[in-house]
Amino acid sequence: MARKLNWQVILQVLGFAVLFESVLLLLPLLVAGIYHEQHMLQALLITIGITFACGGLLSRIEPKKQDYFARDGLIAVGLIWIVLSLAGALPFRLSGEIPSYVDSFFETVSGFTTTGATILTDVETLSRSAIFWRSLTHWVGGMGVLVLLLAVLPKTGEQAMHLMRAEAPGPSISKLVPRLRTSAMILYGLYLLLSLLELLFLLAGGMPFFDSLIHTFGTAGTGGFSLYADSIAHYHSAYFETAITVFMFLFGVNFNLYFFLVMRDVRPLLKDTEFRTYLGITIGASVLIALNILHLYGSLATALRYSSFQVVPVMTTTGYATADFNLWPTFSKMILFFLMVVGAMAGSTGGGIKVVRLLIVLRTLKLNVQKLVHPQKVEALTLSGKPVPREECTKVLAFFCFWFILIALCTMLVALDGLDFESTISAVYTCIGNVGPGFGICGPTGSFAPFSAFSKLVLSFAMLAGRLEIYPIVILSLPLFAIFRSSGKKRTIRRRD
Secondary structure (H helix, E strand, C coil): CCCCCCHHHHHHHHHHHHHHHHHHCHHHHHHHHHCCCHHHHHHHHHHHHHHHHHHHHHHCCCCCCCCCCHHHHHHHHHHHHHHHHHHHCHHHHHHCCCCCHHHHHHHHHHHHCCCCCCCCCCHHHCCHHHHHHHHHHHHHHHHCHHHHHHHHCCCCCHHHHHHHHHHCCCCCCCCCCCCHHHHHHHHHHHHHHHHHHHHHHHHHCCCCHHHHHHHHHHHHCCCCCCCCCCHHHHHCCHHHHHHHHHHHHHHCCCHHHHHHHHCCCCHHHHHCHHHHHHHHHHHHHHHHHHHHCHHHHCCHHHHHHHHHHHHHHHHCCCCCCCCCHHHCCHHHHHHHHHHHHHCCCCCCCCCCCCHHHHHHHHHHHHHHHHHHHCCCCCCCCEECCEECCHHHHHHHHHHHHHHHHHHHHHHHHHHHHCCCHHHHHHHHHHHHCCCCCCCHHHCCCCCCCCCCHHHHHHHHHHHHHHHCCCHHHHHHHCHHHHHHCCCCCCCCCCCCC
């Protein structure tokens, strides 16, 4: 028989998350007070009141059973991210900063999922507090809302690992230390440390404090929201570009490796196949594009400067830009398109399918070809010197299939707008990959404003599915979701949690 979902626990966790969002909203409220932005003050106060009341009521639910399993975790995570985005959109709509609620929702989803896609054509018109809230969602969503919640809650059972697994990027996740809460605190401690380092580097280069903070949020969460429509190109500074490029790359690295470095153990980093591949793809793509665009910039140094600042934001799915790569040769654009799909490392704040999944698929294909030639040959798939379980390979292959099926379905729906092919398919790719800018009308100098309200909702779904790696959002949105609820009838189907 199918086990009932523990809705009381799910709603209680949802309550804590919404309550936590009301606390986060105090930060843009402070900014609105500093800059005397009355319309945002009122909108934020109303939103804080709504989220505090709703979150407080839900968090007071006392579950009869505290047990919950993988399915409960997937449902809880999917529901929480949707509700937080719905609530987080209220300040934009209530203040009139973004008149349409659908547009406000799209912008908030883009922030929390660290996609960086925007419907704004003139971001400079936003108030300081709106810009701050928009970018703060990047920083919180980068490492994960629930990971932060697990780090600050005083009591978190070991079953909370189901929540962490459902939210964390990558095919698998493990605790750094025996206690889950301590693991979450370590991850956010490393995240905060790297963020502070970047903030200091930007301040040292002369960037204003508010600008430095916003771009640190965008880099750390690999989201890419900026204060200016022309992004980092606004500063015309090789120093800022270099500093942000380095930190984008660092935030695209698996945070578990930083933990080992803090423990003074460099062997995991040196032996990590995914890190070496991630580094190799980044360098190789930068060099190839630099050679391809050399005729546009005159010197190899300048070409490398622009190519690397496009490769790293796309590879890490940050989305910052200093050039309109829509104008680059097709070869360069195809490399960037490939990087949009691949993404960064598992366990980082980057999006995409993750480098480790690409490695597993390629090595699985290699083994299958070898078995065709030598049917009796028995060889295990290994990464970083460790065997990869067959079950893990099957999960990765299933993820790839689901990923491209979802892309096909979303593309067909967005195509109803009648926009050009390049803009349509790249919009879906960049949203599912949480990249941000694509090609065509949604390129580095464009926006998602031309898409219809329906398409924006489809793309919002794609962003959430991409950030949570499909399963939580898909399971939550399935029309047949009723099979997970008890109808009081006997069932003969057996399901494993």
